[in-house]
Amino acid sequence: MAVTYKKLFHLLIDxxxxTSELTEKAGFSPNILTRLRRDQYVSLDSIEKICFALDCKVDDILEFIPVEKENKNG
Known part of the structure; x- marks a missing residue:
């Protein structure tokens, strides 16, 4: 299963x-933001910081993609 952070970026727009405000408010490096944009692995600690900074739940910022759906879109 893969993870996508598209919901996070939609939430920021809404x-x-x-994104620079988020990195400052959540206290993580711009490298984490790059990883989020690329749907790469981000530690649970970073996810927790984002949720705390945005006052939201994990499912508000990320979504799991089943492997078969991921393969069809990739």
């Missing part, structure tokens, strides 16, 4: 929050 709330009018710049």
């Amino acid at each position: 709330r009018g929050i710049q």
Whole structure:
């Protein structure tokens, strides 16, 4: 199963929050933001920081993609 963080970026747009604001507010490096944009692995600690900074739940910022769906889109 793969993970996508598209929901996070939609949430930021909906709330009018710049990605630079998120990195500052959540206290993580720009490298983490790059990993999020590329749907790469991000530690649970970073996910927790994002949720705390945005006052949201994990399922508000990420979504699991079943392997068969991932293979069809890839």
